[in-house]
Amino acid sequence: MNKEQKEHFEAVLKQLLVEHINKRRGLEESKENLSQYAIELEERAANEQMAFSLETMDDQAGGMISAIENALYRLREGLHDTCESCGSTISLKRLEVIPWTTRCIDCVTEEEFRRGR
Numbered sequence: 604m605n606k607e608q609k610e611h612f613e614a615v616l617k618q619l620l621v622e623h624i625n626k627r628r629g630l631e632e633s634k635e636n637l638s639q640y641a642i643e644l645e646e647r648a649a650n651e652q653m654a655f656s657l658e659t660m661d662d663q664a665g666g667m668i669s670a671i672e673n674a675l676y677r678l679r680e681g682l683h684d685t686c687e688s689c690g691s692t693i694s695l696k697r698l699e700v701i702p703w704t705t706r707c708i709d710c711v712t713e714e715e716f717r718r719g720r
């Protein structure tokens with residue numbers, strides 16, 4: 604990976620990081636609002652449902668944030684396009700689509716095959 608490509612991915616990842624941090628902040632606020640206004644009983648049931656999906660989204664956003672942070676670390680270490688599992692080079696095309704990926708397409712395909720998908 605050359606310097607320009609590295610800078611490109613760094614910019615992409617930082618942008619993604621900001622987006623997910625903002626998304627998560629928005630979710631936190633929604634959760635606070637929910638607990639503040641959950642007064643009516645039937646409303647509370649709906650709110651619980653809502654809180655549950657917010658929690659799921661929050662977990663997903665949190666997972667994404669750590670994945671992106673990890674990718675930025677790997678980029679700084681010069682490992683961004685090195686597959687975590689087999690050590691081969693992750694194609695730029697793949698990184699372009701999933702910039703936070705840590706594994707090459709072969710390893711991911713193999714794992715999915717083993718899981719029986």
Ligand SMILES: [Zn+2]
Nearest residue numbers: 686689707710
């Ligand atoms: Zn691999």
